[in-house]
Amino acid sequence: MNLHCSISSDFNHVQVHHILSFDQVQHENQTSFKLIMDAKKITQIYEGLGTLARKCIFSILSVSIIPNHIAFIMDGNRRYSKQHNLIQGAGHRIGFTSLMSMLKYCYELGIKYVTIYAFSIENFKRSPEEVQSLMDLIQEKIEGLIKEESIVNQYGVRVYFIGNLKLLSKPVRLAAERAMEATAKNSRAVLSICIAYTSTDEILNAVVESCEERWDDKSEMNLIGVEDIERHMYMAVTPDPDVIIRTSGETRLSNFLLWQSGNCVLYSPAVLWPEIGFRHLVQAVLEFQKHFGYLRKQKRI
Numbered sequence: 001m002n003l004h005c006s007i008s009s010d011f012n013h014v015q016v017h018h019i020l021s022f023d024q025v026q027h028e029n030q031t032s033f034k035l036i037m038d039a040k041k042i043t044q045i046y047e048g049l050g051t052l053a054r055k056c057i058f059s060i061l062s063v064s065i066i067p068n069h070i071a072f073i074m075d076g077n078r079r080y081s082k083q084h085n086l087i088q089g090a091g092h093r094i095g096f097t098s099l100m101s102m103l104k105y106c107y108e109l110g111i112k113y114v115t116i117y118a119f120s121i122e123n124f125k126r127s128p129e130e131v132q133s134l135m136d137l138i139q140e141k142i143e144g145l146i147k148e149e150s151i152v153n154q155y156g157v158r159v160y161f162i163g164n165l166k167l168l169s170k171p172v173r174l175a176a177e178r179a180m181e182a183t184a185k186n187s188r189a190v191l192s193i194c195i196a197y198t199s200t201d202e203i204l205n206a207v208v209e210s211c212e213e214r215w216d217d218k219s220e221m222n223l224i225g226v227e228d229i230e231r232h233m234y235m236a237v238t239p240d241p242d243v244i245i246r247t248s249g250e251t252r253l254s255n256f257l258l259w260q261s262g263n264c265v266l267y268s269p270a271v272l273w274p275e276i277g278f279r280h281l282v283q284a285v286l287e288f289q290k291h292f293g294y295l296r297k298q299k300r301i
């Protein structure tokens with residue numbers, strides 16, 4: 001049959017436009033299929049080599065002490081979008097992919113606790129469109145986290161949502177509750193997702209709850225102690241962080257883990273969050289190891 005048709009195929013951003021005969025169409029499809037298979041094999045080989053290289057670097061790092069808890073301030077997603085002329089929200093999507101890579105590296109390295117600043121109470125002041133688009137993304141990704149093949153299940157991670165969850169819309173809050181329930185039996189590692197969170201709100205809430213608890217207690221003096229406040233912190237489910245990594249070169253904490261970060265290393269690489277990579281995690285661990293002697297004395301560990 002001498003059919004002529006137009007094929008448009010998009011493979012690795014190469015556009016092919018041809019008028020082809022039926023035989024040519026079949027040939028072209030077979031060639032594309034072969035190219036895709038070759039690309040997959042090459043990717044698998046690279047991934048295998050990457051995993052091997054990481055294992056080697058991790059065993060060198062493990063000669064010294066590995067942090068127990070790393071927290072991330074994922075700064076610079078909108079700037080990344082602007083710099084690369086991407087549509088609004090694209091930077092956050094790419095940022096989520098970077099987050100998944102960082103979680104994988106952390107859990108591979110044996111870091112038990114990871115905390116991320118996903119959305120602060122201050123972020124509600126952004127334009128309604130931006131808040132909605134971020135919340136849609138967060139909801140979509142929370143639902144993805146509990147799927148069988150997700151990183152969370154692969155590494156046996158228990159997920160906590162930390163913050164004033166009453167401030168979230170019902171669908172996001174329900175998704176968060178489902179994720180906490182679905183991962184409650186995982187015990188190899190912990191991911192704390194700070195959402196609708198600020199330290200000011202966390203401390204205020206802990207003080208109020210501590211006072212309420214003491215109010216009915218007639219037997220003791222009505223004084224609250226540090227340990228009461230700590231018990232009522234949203235972050236009471238994890239030990240204090242050893243390292244906070246904030247991207248985009250900023251050294252501010254922006255109302256994140258202020259109570260918990262008294263004795264912790266702040267590492268702030270000058271890359272935007274979507275650009276963060278394995279080398280930054282290695283650098284952060286080395287910084288922690290450099291300061292560990294001092295931190296150990298402060299924390300009495």
Ligand SMILES: CC(C)=CCC/C(C)=C/CC/C(C)=C/COP(=O)(O)OP(=O)(O)O
Binds near residue numbers: 078079095119123
């Ligand atoms: C389920 C789950 C954990 C999802 C997380 C998704 C994600 C990557 C959220 C980042 C949110 C955020 C406000 C980052 C700060 O960048 P920015 O928007 O302030 O960018 P800028 O610093 O360039 O202004």
